[in-house]
Amino acid sequence: MTAALLIIAVITLATASVAMALRNLIHSAFLLIASWFGIAAFYLWAGAQFVAFAQVLVYVGAVSMVVLFAVLLTRRSRADLTISRDSLARAASALMVGIAVFGVLATAIVHAPLAPSTAAAPTVTVRDIGTQLMSTHAAGLLIVGILLTVALLGAIVLASTDAREKPEDAK
Numbered sequence: 001m002t003a004a005l006l007i008i009a010v011i012t013l014a015t016a017s018v019a020m021a022l023r024n025l026i027h028s029a030f031l032l033i034a035s036w037f038g039i040a041a042f043y044l045w046a047g048a049q050f051v052a053f054a055q056v057l058v059y060v061g062a063v064s065m066v067v068l069f070a071v072l073l074t075r076r077s078r079a080d081l082t083i084s085r086d087s088l089a090r091a092a093s094a095l096m097v098g099i100a101v102f103g104v105l106a107t108a109i110v111h112a113p114l115a116p117s118t119a120a121a122p123t124v125t126v127r128d129i130g131t132q133l134m135s136t137h138a139a140g141l142l143i144v145g146i147l148l149t150v151a152l153l154g155a156i157v158l159a160s161t162d163a164r165e166k167p168e169d170a171k
Contacts, residue, residue, distance in 0.1 A: 012038025033064045050126040
């Protein structure tokens with residue numbers, strides 16, 4: 001393992017871990033953006049320039065803005081937030097599922113052959129992929145973009161609620 005990969009991994013995992021631990025949603029969203037940059041850096045390190053570009057364009061550019069808008073549009077006051085019993089049960093379930101997923105991934109990583117492949121890598125350039133996406137697969141790319149946009153906007157509409165007026169506020 002090279003030093004560059006180690007630095008990328010540490011920064012990516014650290015920003016993602018801190019994003020999960022923080023209580024401030026805005027700070028968590030910014031740290032999530034930093035972890036997405038770390039994933040793009042890993043793709044660059046691995047030699048997948050187009051995937052790194054797509055990571056930055058889609059996640060860092062588009063999804064992060066939608067997440068920030070969703071957080072800003074659906075924020076409630078801290079007085080409205082109370083921890084109920086069912087949220088503790090959901091947290092315990094989430095922890096168990098996270099441990100199970102970690103176990104599956106760790107097992108897959110430990111049993112994966114780490115020797116370099118002897119097969120010749122395909123000689124597809126970023127230009128070739130871009131040409132294919134913008135000619136042969138242009139309709140599919142547009143449909144996926146529209147579908148993602150509608151899904152994210154629908155999630156914002158469903159998540160946002162109008163603040164109910166309290167009797168003491170009406171006075």
